[in-house]
Amino acid sequence: MNTPQSKRRMGREVKAALWTARHPGSVLTPAVTVASGLEWGWTTTGGIVGGTAAGLCAWYRAHPATFDHYAAPRLRAWRRRWSAYVGPRWHAALRACDLYTIHRKTGEERFPRIIRVRSYSPTVDSLWLRIPAGQHARQFEARLPELTEALRVERIAVERIKPGVVGLVIERAEPFTEVIEAPDMPEDPSAVDLKNLYVGETEFGADWRLPVLGQHTFVAGTTGSGKNSIPMSQLRALAPLIRDGLVRLWLCDPKQLEFTKLAPIAHRYADTEQACSDLVDEYVEDLRATQRRFADTGTRKISVSRETPLNLLIVDEIGALLAYGDGALGRNLRRQLAIVGSQGRATGHAMTAMVQEPTKDTVPIRELFTIRICLRVTAAAHVDMVLGENARLRGAIADEIPNSEDTAGIGFVLRQRSRVPLRVRAAYVNDTEIDQLVTFVRTGAAGGGHLSVVA
Template sequence: MGREFSKRARGAEMKAAAWVGRHPGSVLAPSVVTASGLELGWATTGGIVGGTVAGLGAWYRAHPDTFDRLAAPRLRSWRRRWWTYVGLRWRNALIACDLFTTHRKTGELRVPRLVRVRSYSPSVDTLYVKLHPGQHLRQFEAKLPELTEALKVERIALERVKPRVIALVVERAEPFTEVIEAPEMPQDADAVELGRLSVGENEYGGDWRIPVLGQHLFAAGATGAGKNSIPAAVLRGLAPMIRDGSVRLWLCDPKQMEFAKLAPIAYRYAAEEQACADLIDEYVDDMQATQQALSGQGKRAITPSPVTPLNLLVLDEMGALLAYGDPSVGRGLRRQLALIGSQGRASGHSMLGLVQEPTKDTVPVRDLFTNRICLRVTSAAHVDMVLGENARLRGALADEIPNDPATAGIGYVIRQRSRVPMRVRAAYVTDTELDELVTFVREGWKGTPANLQVVAG
């Protein structure tokens, strides 16, 4: 493949034949339309094409969820491949950045070939590129600033897919340019949707919703990434159920900063390391007692109510609890959290964990969390640790989010059906809005205030 014996370049007709072989659909579609026009008449063919377009438009308007999941990525990929990254545009961009080789004998410029384009979301494209012999990923890394400007995009990340094939993950635009306001607190418990609490917005302009009942939520992000906005938004959505006693908040707060405001509405609150361990031990005891009660009643799951409440364990700074403190306490906590992660869903015992460093050494129970969020992180490897294998390759560029207060709350989640990364932004909950939450719960509290106790301050 890399040998260069002849001084003659390959014929243009052979290049054209090879192109047709690589892109049969782009040749077949116009051919089918032409054949239909000749055979059925152009009016009939126009009606068929128009009906197809009208059908897609109706689908787009009538059922956005399935259209965005099934049709939009394919249509967007095709448009970007044959308009944004088409032939000469792609070739000229790479030549301008010196990302080509020259045939030693013929002098022919050999530009890396664009093999495939995938556009899983409106703001991120993944370009699969086949390199020529003598080229390497490092050459593209050295030219990333120039290539970013040449393609007129926000940023580009690189991944090696296999020998001589690399992927350029291209972020075309930033969908979030404004801070998202905190979600409104429902006034009645009946208005709370435990399966889809609103915590922000997604890159499609819709609400970003997450389930709480029967789920464990894991959020990773560096300092200042906006992790605390997620549990704050969740708790605002749960406010009337906390007030009515249908949700009990168990809060481990080693940092003793933002969440200290929530101590008055917590069923249990702890800050010191041993106190947090005691709180989690009590949480596990409560879970096991609920399991026994459900077993005796022949039930498989709870319906949240003041009698059988949903218990939510919020774990701030999990690294401080599991890895950075007393090793003996950390070992016990890992064992207890593994029990909660593997057994707590049916009994209504959910976890919401926050961490800066999502490695297995820091959070060995990471894989037991059913829903995960990756905000700005400091390493490309952290993205796949949080969101799963090849998440970054599919467009989750969480390590490329700028370390800027204006980007707080921006991150990625995996869409459950398609397994495609989706860019999201958590709503920003101010201190005033946290105070509003506490006041709302305390003033309308229908349980016994004595139940609210601090394990350790």
């Protein structure tokens, strides 16, 4: 039987009771403070409160790492919940953006209710909203520009958490105000996790890590966006494995700029269109040879060692090879790189490619890349070309990143297990640090013994 509907609204006292049940801490804390003052006296209560505050200050000054990890996010989230996202202000922003519903009979306004606030960094908040019937995450996607202005924030990204719950990532200020230092080069190969290489930071202040084993990485960005910071950071993290012959580096460098410094440590290096085509042919032949060897031995998964190293192909400005050059060479490169993209994961033949114009005409094989990164681009359409349909609508506004040296390395990726855009910044590797990488690999080559890394 259907529940009968009434035109009467819920009583205010019931709403107050429900609010209290949802936010017990915000009610009990002042209530306990008042009760303590009445029971034990305000001097004693003031001493307890002051002692707690002094303890927090001492923790803040004495051990910043643990305070910032445990206490700061909770204190910050509580403050934001009852300042930036408090009822009237929150309702006004949603009303201005038409992100609410009206009950058909009672005429009561129904707003998405905040059920969780997290503030893992000083500049970014994460909200979960219980949305009323008749709403969907797509409505928030369509209203993101208006909601961003209504809340006076820099950027908002949206995702559907589960039925009836929408998540918002709210960037209140620029999280990347400083250059991120280049990754360290570990001395011991066993310290390198091929599925978890540090390349920078996320907007939440956490490490941004990328896998290289079994993955192909596609980096798109206009001139000066910092594309090369990503493979350079990967290579510094891989330095001991390159040194010990566990990773072989193949370089296609038609631009002949930053990567020329790496020629001495590359297994193969090419800087002309013909040479790049020959290098990729050899790379595919090595892939085929590994496939035959695996078939003969019944191997299904690569175990990285000197006998079966991880092969990493880096193509700087793949568009220059596939679309802008000689027709015959371009067709050969498209065919061969498609083989790498579709068959190289199992044999340990990975690929990282950079491009300025990520259109299908320029890079027809872009769908074969498993990891895609969009740095600053010149057109809104480029964002969806790189990250997938509606990525920009959900908050990946890479075309709005300012054209400045201060924004080099800043871009967007899609979170694992989610389609919500994550803002990231790659570490900056300067010429001196590239020279350090070359010196580390060439002068620190290990001799004797058998080293292996099982991924």
